[in-house]
Amino acid sequence: MKRIYQGSCHCGRVRFEVEADVDHVRVCNCSVCHKRGALIHRVPEGAVRLLTPLDKLTLYQWGSFTGEDYFCPECGILPFRRPSFPTEEEIARGVKPFTGWAINTRCLDGFDAANSPVKSIDRRNTPIEDVRGSFERNRGSGALDS
Numbered sequence: 001m002k003r004i005y006q007g008s009c010h011c012g013r014v015r016f017e018v019e020a021d022v023d024h025v026r027v028c029n030c031s032v033c034h035k036r037g038a039l040i041h042r043v044p045e046g047a048v049r050l051l052t053p054l055d056k057l058t059l060y061q062w063g064s065f066t067g068e069d070y071f072c073p074e075c076g077i078l079p080f081r082r083p084s085f086p087t088e089e090e091i092a093r094g095v096k097p098f099t100g101w102a103i104n105t106r107c108l109d110g111f112d113a114a115n116s117p118v119k120s121i122d123r124r125n126t127p128i129e130d131v132r133g134s135f136e137r138n139r140g141s142g143a144l145d146s
């Protein structure tokens, strides 16, 4: 059942709300997700209300440079990210771009991330090519990573 969750980083500098039925979490094994250990849930564009402007967060990009990982500059927690855009080869295979947010469910107040059903995402063996500038990013795309 959908409900509104309050979300924040550790120090509270970054706050957001998300309306979602968080019925599972995603665990991705790509190089950055593996080290980060976040439990992700994807929601549509309109499900997130930012209470802290994005420009107050630190942006990290890597690989295809189409994903956007947002961190609190004070405490270093990643509350959410924008998944990367599929490569041309993946689009040809039928991978659909994702338009929305990937929320770190560990940042949601009152959500028991550790006891949620896990969906494993295998990205370890998928080469991530550097495709900077090879297409225009359509806001909220990406199916490559969490």
Ligand SMILES: [Zn+2]
Pocket: 009, 010, 011, 012, 013, 014, 072, 073, 074, 075, 076, 077
């Ligand atoms: Zn913080």
